[in-house]
Amino acid sequence: MAKHDHDSHMFEDKPSQKVFMFTLLMTIFCFISIYFVVLEDPRSHPDHYPEYYYEFWLAVYFHVWSFTMYNLLLTAFKSPGKTTKNQINPNEFCKRCNIDRIERSHHCTACKQCTLRMDHHCRWTNTCVGLRTHKNFLWYIFYTGFGGSTHVFLCITYLLGPGPSTLSNILVKGLFYMHAAIVGFFSYFCLTLLVFQVKLISSNISSLEYFKEMGVNFGFILCKVYPMESRYDQGIIPNFLQVIGDDVLFWLFPTEARNYKFETGYPKPPDVSSEDILAHGEFLFED
Ligand SMILES: [Zn+2]
Ligand SMILES: [Zn+2]
Numbered sequence: 001m002a003k004h005d006h007d008s009h010m011f012e013d014k015p016s017q018k019v020f021m022f023t024l025l026m027t028i029f030c031f032i033s034i035y036f037v038v039l040e041d042p043r044s045h046p047d048h049y050p051e052y053y054y055e056f057w058l059a060v061y062f063h064v065w066s067f068t069m070y071n072l073l074l075t076a077f078k079s080p081g082k083t084t085k086n087q088i089n090p091n092e093f094c095k096r097c098n099i100d101r102i103e104r105s106h107h108c109t110a111c112k113q114c115t116l117r118m119d120h121h122c123r124w125t126n127t128c129v130g131l132r133t134h135k136n137f138l139w140y141i142f143y144t145g146f147g148g149s150t151h152v153f154l155c156i157t158y159l160l161g162p163g164p165s166t167l168s169n170i171l172v173k174g175l176f177y178m179h180a181a182i183v184g185f186f187s188y189f190c191l192t193l194l195v196f197q198v199k200l201i202s203s204n205i206s207s208l209e210y211f212k213e214m215g216v217n218f219g220f221i222l223c224k225v226y227p228m229e230s231r232y233d234q235g236i237i238p239n240f241l242q243v244i245g246d247d248v249l250f251w252l253f254p255t256e257a258r259n260y261k262f263e264t265g266y267p268k269p270p271d272v273s274s275e276d277i278l279a280h281g282e283f284l285f286e287d
Contacts, residue, residue, distance in 0.1 A: 064147035080130025081116030148187025
């Protein structure tokens with residue numbers, strides 16, 4: 001029996017808690033700055049702004065920010081799914097974990113485990129994005145991309161708005177220009193990453209599989225995604241359902257994706273019956 005190892009080294013390095021702390025603190029600081037500085041102006045000078053400006057943007061921003069936080073924390077702290085014994089395709093062997101693992105699992109040297117349907121190891125959250133957290137990651141970059149754009153819009157409105165020309169006000173505004181530029185950069189990055197993820201998910205390709213085939217490249221920052229075929233491709237809608245789950249009511253929420261047809265959202269390979277997967281479903285989820 002041919003045993004091979006799909007160890008993935010491309011996106012792993014030593015666990016970087018500092019990068020995650022930066023992500024977390026930036027996200028928290030964004031809310032504090034919007035609530036206490038940027039929206040303070042329309043609250044104290046409602047005459048200078050359209051009616052309900054403060055209420056509208058506070059509601060929008062609060063929603064976007066809270067969903068960003070939920071998905072960030074879930075991506076970072078929930079187990080992405082660890083592969084254990086695999087009885088379906090016993091030709092996937094990991095030398096480090098010493099197991100026959102489930103197909104599409106990859107060994108992450110940073111997390112020191114074989115992650116189920118590993119998409120990639122995310123430096124910003126300091127964890128693997130895998131079967132159980134891919135939906136949270138997708139929503140995280142969605143809310144960071146669009147929430148960040150809202151943030152930049154509110155900052156610019158505040159910067160161009162009325163305000164006393166005192167030295168402290170000029171200094172605060174100077175800092176906000178820098179802040180808006182940093183958030184703008186991250187928002188742009190997340191939006192291009194979102195386009196990249198949506199394109200890959202629609203063809204049922206993981207980021208890892210894509211970079212293995214195409215070589216590591218950052219063309220996606222310019223929205224360049226090269227066409228690639230996947231043996232797991234089942235059509236756009238079934239491919240998406242594997243990531244966001246079957247349950248329409250929960251698509252928008254940061255809940256775990258459930259795929260009732262295959263019980264756990266396991267990416268069914270073409271030559272494995274769903275009965276096989278259901279029969280071995282107990283192997284799929286382990287924290
Ligand atoms: Zn392993
Ligand atoms: Zn990892």
